[in-house]
Amino acid sequence: MKVLAAMSGGVDSAVAAARAAEAGHDVTGIHLALSRNPASYRSGARGCCTIEDSNDARRAADVIGIPFYVWDLSERFHEDVVEDFMDEYAAGRTPNPCLRCNEKIKFAAVLDRALALGFDAVATGHYAQLRTGADGLIEMHRAVDHGKDQSYVLGVLDQQQLAHSLFPLGDTPKSEVREEAARRGLLVADKPDSHDICFVADGDNAGWLREKLGDRAPNHGGAIVDEATGQEVGRHDGTYGFTIGQRKGLRIGRPAPDGKPRFVLDIEPVSGTVTVGPRERLAVHRLSGTKPRWCGTVPSVLHGSVQLRAHGEELPATVTVAGEQVDVELHAPAYGIAPGQAAVVYDGTRVVGSATIVSTVR
Incomplete structure (x- = not known):
């Protein structure tokens, strides 16, 4: 098969591409440029899609011996993932941008382009397993390494997308993937995994949203209200800084009568009201x-x-x-x-x- 290997610059996608090539597929590596202004260097395990990541992916492709290209999908990523992320938080909801990226970018925009170019499948370093069911349909199952299983963020894929996907790492524990990368001479063998949201490199979601949303009404400022008493117990700068279940960073001036911590129970973006109460609620x-x-x-x-x-x-x-x-x-x-x-x-x-x-x- 002609396989397009999506290479992020990390160890997982590098080994996935190497396995696809070793299996006899005609593999071409691509790195997705998703940031409009990519940073030069990563900050430890924070973020991804930096210039350093692109260079790491290119070096891995050279070691594997496959062609390598960079595809600029930054505009599509900003529209379908970043803007959606901001809009959801502005509306008082809590989105998962990784699911949206898999749905809209990696297995839609990339897969559509790959098929148009004559490729048969897209291979990624996701930890999940594909099997053919008794009814002939492609089934997606959890990875063998449940601690690294990524089937949750792939739950948006439909049958057509699964039929043109390869997840070469689904049957392997992460520790063995790193060992394999070292044996193959891939310099990313010990590279830290990326965590958090890739376009919020410092991990400060609230700070990032505050900068991007600014004074966008109706999210600028409001009251933090205790559910039981209806009393205002604090103020905030914007509802986008909260999510249901949040306990830390509430900046509540007065403790609850029973001394127990309060949690965010509800977010009302129109009035700007954040309601808090006990965990059992x-x-x-x-x-x-x-x-x-x-x-x-x-x-x-x-x-x-x-x-x-x-x-x-x-x-x-x-x-x-x-x-x-x-x-x-x-x-x-x-x-x-x-x-x-x-x-x-x-x-x-x-x-x-x-x-x-x-x-x-x-």
Whole structure:
């Protein structure tokens, strides 16, 4: 097969490209330039898409012995991922930009261009496994290394995208991937993994949003209100600096009557009100989602599980689907679940699909 290997400049994508080439595929490496003004150097494990990352990807391609190109998708990335991120926070929701990037960029814009250029598949360093099911459809399953499993952020991929995807690392623990990189002479073998949101290199989401959104109404300033008493217990600079379940950085002047910490329970961007209260008020038993993305056959009722955060636990649940509406009844409560997050549905280790959370019931 003709395979396009997306190479971020990290160890995972480098080994994935090497494995694809070793398997006999005709591999071409590409690095996605996603930043309009890429920094020269990374800051430890923060961020990605720097000039240094591009150079690391090029050196890895040279070692593997495959052609290498840089594709500039910075405008598309800014429109589909960065702007969406800002709009969601401005509306009081909590998005996951990695899911949006996989949906809109890596497995849409890149895959569409790859197929148009005559490639058969796109290979990435994601930790997930693909199998052919009894019905002939391509199934996506959790990676062998559950600590590195990335099936959650791939839960937006549909059958057509999965049919043209390769995840060569899904059957290998991360420690063995680093050892393999060293054996292959790849200089990125010990390079730190990137963490946090790639376009917020210092990890300060609130500070980044404050700079980008500025005084954009209606998010500039407002009251922090205690749910039980209705009293104002603090002020804030913008609702975009908060997410449901947040405890730190609330800058609340007075303690709760029982002395226990308060958590963000609700965000109302129009009035600028942030409501806080005790942790037990964060317990969610049911949630609803919309804009579903199904990896294969659409279920009607599924007794399986859901994952609600990229590194969250798997929660037993009953999922009911009616058109664009996805209702989830959790068998045990979850805490700190916010509209805008993704609910990714599993049947055992198989990813069924995902939906964007629009409401929760406590």
